[in-house]
Amino acid sequence: MRNDRRMKGPRVNNRKVIRKIALKTVKANHRKSMVVIAAIALCTFMFTALFTIGGSIVSKFQESTARQSGGTSDASIKNLTKDEYNRIAADSKLKEVSKRVYVGNVVNTELLKLYTEANYCDETSAKKGFCYPEVGYLPVKEDEIAVSSLILQAFGMDARNTSEYELLIGSILPLQIETGKGVIEKEFRISGIYTGDRISMAQMVLVSKAFQDKYSPTPTVSFYEDGFMGTVDDLYGRICADIDFYFPFDVSGQTYKTVVRNGLPDNAEIGVNWASSVGTMDLTTVLLMITMLATFFVSGYLIISNVYRINIYTDIRSYGLLKTVGTSSRQLRNIVKWQSVYHAVPGIIMGMIGGLIVGSLLLPLVMSQLVFSETTDNKAVINVWVLAFSILFSYITVRLSVRKAVRLASKVTPIEALRYTENVSACKTKKHNGKFTPVSFALRNVFREKKRCFYVVLSLALSLVVLNSVYTMIIGFDESKYISNYVKTDFSVADAITDNLGATGQTYDGVTDSFISELKKQDGILGIGNIYAEQYCYQELGDRDFARFKERLLDNENVDTWMRDGASYAAGDGEIEYLSESTGTVAKVYGMDDYAVRNLDFVQGKYDTDKFKTGKYIIVNEYNNGGDKESNLVPYFLPGETIAVNNNAGETREYEVLATVSIPFSMRIQYYTDMDVNYVLPSEEFLDFFGDRTPMRTLVDTTDEAEPVIEKWMADYTSNAEPSLKYSSRAVYRKEFDGLIGMFKVVGGLLTSVLALIGILNLINTLVTSVLSRRLELAMLEAVGMTKRIQRTSICFEGIVYGGLALIFGMILSSVFSVLLVKSIGTEMWFYTYRFTLMPIMIVTPVMLIVTVIIPVVIYSRTMKETVVERLRLADA
Known part of the structure; x- marks a missing residue:
């Protein structure tokens, strides 16, 4: 009955007629149609360019993070026996399971600065771990290995691209591998090479199954037997199951359920890949993205809506004539809607092509200012989601924009249409x-x-x-x-991995005597300052020093708030509680030449070169909550106070505090601890107290005329003479x-x-x-x-x-x-x-x-x- 009341005449299937009229109208007014299509293309262009750049950067970051974490698998269950692994591999609730077996560490002296593991990996694990050979194949025979380009470069081989890789296939590489049966010295034949990345936690030497079974066989006794984990020596031959889930949400929870479901103990060691887990964006980033999308959407809406208004005004007589011959308001609305569809299809296609091209061209420029893995390329990642979101946003914009035009067209009467003028x-x-x-x-x-x-x-x-x-x-x-x-300063030189916190095994004494000797021979040098470092030195604070430390920091409510806001410790078990109980703290101790000391940012006290060189004085930094104002600083010790400093051998010496400073990030060890105590001694005193070593960093100042010449010399020296060094x-x-x-x-x-x-x-x-x-x-x-x-x-x-x-x-x-x-x-x-x-x-x-x-x-x-x-x-x- 309801449908009968709505019907005012016979039901006619006129959809084809309506579409035909709409299409003919679009074709007849080709100039106006081109304006509408151009407006839609412009809107789609903005969305596509944004999604292309944004989507590509997200994809590149995920790849870079995955390389740092060691692979693309969602999670891993470690230290398994064959039986435990087989149970997990047979789990139907897991999307994919791959095998990786720890064989040992490679301990050649050439690899001291490049942490390297020997593993057996199946094909899937090698691909997910970014160590599948780009040239050659995975090892099959006992004396075959697949290695990274960085390992080969450490041995002095030319391995910078695939053409050079091909020349090295079949070459002999002598390695010393610390396995379950001791250190094995063996000459291996290179069967495959992949491109290594310094951001990775470890470089991989992939060995064959035959080698793994012989030298690091998988134990039959569970690592988790009797409710506690085995010893470090029991790690050799253990299997790591890399697993992927059908839906990578709550990865930690799913991994725990997998452990329980397959009969493993609760304390089984698991690892969740932070690159695969769904992360969170900070509020500023979310706000920026929403603002950009809203700006594009509103802009697109405004232009498309206005263009359709023009079309309605200029075509309003045609709509009046259609109404005269019996066209209903609903049919007119459908005609305008179908016109928008015929405009949208070519407009979206044109805008998408333009957006993809411009987005791909701009991506390298944007990526050059962001930090990625060394092996990450700058090619745009074009996937179905980029296209889908561009089409969706553009089409929604068109449909919303055309709504007012539809209402105008449907409400007009024949007489108003024929004599239309604005009110x-x-x-x-x-x-x-x-x-x-x-x-x-x-x-x-x-x-x-x-x-x-x-x-x-x-x-x-x-x-x-x-x-x-x-x-x-x-x-x-x-x-x-x-x-x-x-x-x-003008130049700073350090070992290539000193400041690379993504790499494993940073070195803090990498500047060689030969480099310093060659540097001094160059013309135009105004100053050279060496910085020596002891990265981890636990300081036993005596009653006198601890009382000051406690009064100024541990009992300071602001410090407590700052640390609890940014600490990685659980509440109630933070650094402040730990220090209060242990009466000690970790300190970084530096030895600096006079030129280096003069580049520190002094806060309290005055630097006196002659006093400092006597070796009786020390410079101390101040606690910083992360701000760049002096109000954010809290002193550990004040100028004029005497403090005791001990080295890692247990020897203690007392020094008078000469001044407090803020050590520039470019001069220090580039990570922070919660309290982040830093001491600075003159170089001679440091070397006498902490032992002889080469500098962590060397600062260089030159004349303006000599700067480009020294730049060229630095680039050549660090590329050819000592590639292990890096200059800034x-x-x-x-x-x-x-x-x-x-x-x-x-x-x-x-x-x-x-x-x-x-x-x-x-x-x-x-x-x-x-x-x-x-x-x-x-x-x-x-x-x-x-x-x-x-x-x-x-x-x-x-x-x-x-x-x-x-x-x-x-x-x-x-x-x-x-x-x-x-x-x-x-x-x-x-x-x-x-x-x-x-x-x-x-x-x-x-x-x-x-x-x-x-x-x-x-x-x-x-x-x-x-x-x-x-x-x-x-x-x-």
Whole structure:
């Protein structure tokens, strides 16, 4: 009955007719259709470029993190027997299980700086662990191995690309492998080579199953027998089961259930791959992504909605004729909807292709400023999700944008359609001395449809907001702060893995005497300063020193709050409780030459070279909660106080505190402990107290003229003479900083240009719509005495009003965005100093006003070519 009441006539299947009319309309008005398709393509272009760059970076980060963690498997269950592994491998609730067997460590002296394990891996495990041979094959015979390129380079072989790999296949490599049956010295034949990555926790030498069974056979007794784990010597031959789940959520919980389900004890050692687990983004990143998506979405909506409004106004007579011959409102709505579909398909395809191309070109620029694995390429990752999200967002934008046009088309009556003009009574006209003025006429036209005015102003203002935000970001980047974080002087030299915390087995005495000797021979050297280091030295604080330490730090409520907010310890079991009970702390102790000491940032006290060189004085850092202000610092000890320092051999010496300092990150061991106590002694005293060694780092200062020459010499020496060394220089990081600025300029400039283009197109569309829909009104006014000059002037004022409002709202929105978003993003970067500015808007103001004057003149001239009589005939049409 309900359907009968709704039906006002016979049910007719006219869907094909409606689609046919929509398609013919699109083809007949090909110029207007191209404008709509271009608008949709522009919207899709923005979404696709964003998703291409963002999706690729996420994928690259996952790969880089997976290389660091050791593989792509979701989790692993370690130290298994064959029986335990077989039970897990047969578990039907697991997506995939692969085998990795620990054989031992490779202990050749050539690999002292490159932690290397020997393992047997099946094919799946090798592929997931990034150690499957790129050239050659997995070892089969007892004397065959597959190795990484870094291992071969450590032995002095040329192994930098696959063409060089091929030449090394079949070569002999002597290795010393510490196995379950002792150290095995054996000459192996290289069967396969893969590209190694220093960020990996260990380099892998893959041995054959035959070698593993012979020298590190898998034990038959469970590692977890009797409820406790075995000894370190019992690790040889143990199987690690790398597992993948069908749904990688709650990986830790799923792994624990797998352990229980397969009869393993609760204390079985498991590992969850942090690269595979679903992570969390900080609030700033989430806010930035939402803001960018919202900006693109609103911009796309504004332009597409405006374009469809124009189409409705220009085609409204056709809709009136269709209604005259019996077309219902519902059918008209469907016609407009199908038109949007025919516009959307080519528009989305064109925009997607453009977005993929531009996103792929911009990706290397963006990636060059981010930290990835050495082996991570900068090619765009194009997957189905990038395409799906681009299509989805673009199509949703189109459907939302066309809704108002659909309503307009469906509500129009035949008579209104044939004689359509915009509502002239929507706003009362103000007069000046009893006459119309161009300004009052323009204001009436602008505000007669307030929603349209709002959308045009918002569209123009968005481009100003993005422009100002990008400029604010760029001027906030502090070049000196950025460079000093990596190198305090002109050059800094250290071992290649000293500062690589992703690698295993950092060395803190890697600068050789031969390098220092060669360095001193170079011309233009102004200063050389060596830094020696003892990375871990437990300090037994006596009653006197502990009382000061406790008063200033352990009993300090601010320190307790800072540490609990950032500590990795459980509440109640943190560093403060531990120190209170143990009355000791871990300290890093440095020995520094006079030139190096002068580059420290002194906080309290005064540096006296002669005093310090006597070896009776010490310099101490201050506790820092992570801020860059002196108010964030708390002293451990104060100048003038005497403290006791012990070395790892148990010897104790007393020193007077000369000064307190903040040690620049580029000069120190580049990780922090909770209390992070650092002592600085003169080099001679340090070497006498902590033992003779070579420097951890050497700082170099040169004349301006000699800097490029020394740069060239450093690059050649560290590449050829001593590849184990790595140098940093101001020039390198200045170039890197310029690249970072360049990335923001290119990406921000592109985004600003696209949004500015959208804003201008919206302005053009609005003015065209206004003029076309008011042709009859303007003709009548011209017939009673209003000249074309007045009309043209009034339309120019319309453009100026839109531009002026856009500038006002642009300034307001830019101020809000700058303070709330840009500042919060910038403060997350240690080299950023926020500076509020609206300078870019001031600069573009005259340009925008000129554009908003020229556009109306052109539009009026092109759309008002008909005579007054021809335009008046619209009333009788």
